Amino acid sequence: MAGNSGKQGQSVTGRALALLGAFDITHPRLTLSELARRADLPLATTHRLAAELEAWRALDRDDDGYYRIGLRLWEAGLLAPVSSRLREIALPFMQDLYEATRENIHLAVRDGFDALYVEKLSGHQSVPIISRIGTRLPMHSTGVGKALLANAEEAFIKAYCERPLPRFTRYTIAERGRLLRELRNTAERGYARTTEEMTLGSCSVAVPVPSEQGAPAISLGIVVHSVRADLPKLVPTLRNAANAIARRLTETADDPAPGFLHDLPPLSTGNGR
């Protein structure tokens, strides 16, 4: 970089992004020193860059000196298609499912080898589970994950199974062969099931959201307390919702701006403070 840097070949942008990447769900607030350590940057450099990110509100700083992800970055992130299109379209259907069941409703997409949770609805009566919006969980131990995996290309399934398969409970399917068989069953059956494979005490069903060739893979699932025995009865409802979401997605495939707001009234610029 410009200047007398230790490591050559790193870009300023890369460093700034490393700062953002230093945050995760277990570290949502960091001091300057922690930030520097986690991003592997000198303190002075971290200080300078963090100040610039703070000025834009990509980071915010608490009174007690802790850095956090800033409001403006949150706003920018919401413009990602998973949120501004997928979530927006799926939410009402997810609400209907929630109303009908009062259980945890999950919407996930496949990203790399993870199931990435795009939306989660849950009320006070739902089983508490670890999923959160933006969380990544493995595909072999979750309902939405298995629905995604079972409907992926053959080569992808093979690649997935060749990686280590972490075990979370004694019910997790962590053996290659069993997983492959389970996935075949899942694909034939048309929906995925889990029974205490991620968390003891909770079970789930999930279905793939049909998508065109090339579009990201999506799935929709329900997680309930394991005493509920009638889970498969929910599958038709779930499938209807998934199909409806798929339909709305293709219908609106080339609306640039989501929703009905094309020419907004003269609102503020979004640069408040």
Next chain:
Amino acid sequence: MAGNSGKQGQSVTGRALALLGAFDITHPRLTLSELARRADLPLATTHRLAAELEAWRALDRDDDGYYRIGLRLWEAGLLAPVSSRLREIALPFMQDLYEATRENIHLAVRDGFDALYVEKLSGHQSVPIISRIGTRLPMHSTGVGKALLANAEEAFIKAYCERPLPRFTRYTIAERGRLLRELRNTAERGYARTTEEMTLGSCSVAVPVPSEQGAPAISLGIVVHSVRADLPKLVPTLRNAANAIARRLTETADDPAPGFLHDLPPLSTGNGR
């Protein structure tokens, strides 16, 4: 900057952020040229920086060449306190409200002179309205906005009223004096009301979420079709939810990581693809 730049005194970080800032809800996808124009940067510079942002998945690029906000930026943004704490805590209470009413439920914070929508629940039976998560709307024409404004410091209210007050419908309160009176009433009454002030056909009630001195101001509201005449009847329910949210917020004030996930199992790094 380093190099033969046209404008001096601009930082690389600033330029990268300008690229992110070029996106908004009416422009969620941009070609390279549009991006360059909107960020006011030379094409070659834009190209280079956009490629770096894309490598980190702060931006994603469609097959057709359009840039969009990337998955990773979305993930990072979700770590902002409004999402990882406020939304997480408020959601179940909002679900309860939704179940009870099946109407649009809004959670907003005050940011600058805007009401910033942090969460919105709506089903198929709710009135369609323009609010969206991450949207900013004026405070004098929305329910949650008036609830925020009426409970702000005197000086802030004065400052707000001295700015132009855009009118959206013929019912919008766009006159200084009337607005001040309305806000006084709102504060005394303890809840805000709007009747077709933002959108014809929809009305709302909203209450402030009590917060400690220094903490960001929050409000909670319901928007219904204007034929529903029993709106004020919903206020007690709304107030209970708001108080419950406030209680949970103070109770968990110094949990660094939200939720129950402190030491996660060995999940993937979130850098999939």
Next chain:
DNA sequence: TAGTCAGCTTCCATTGAGCGGAAGCACGCT
């Protein structure tokens, strides 16, 4: 088939923005 244009990609000589060690602060703890 050649010609034009708009938008994207690559190249590379030039130079000031970025660098980070070091010194200076501001705490809290003993």
Next chain:
DNA sequence: AGCGTGCTTCCGCTCAATGGAAGCTGACTA
């Protein structure tokens, strides 16, 4: 008073960033 930890500021050195220009691609036209 003395120490330790963490934050902030300073500043001379240098190479990463810059962007005009040339090349490329594909769509449309004549």
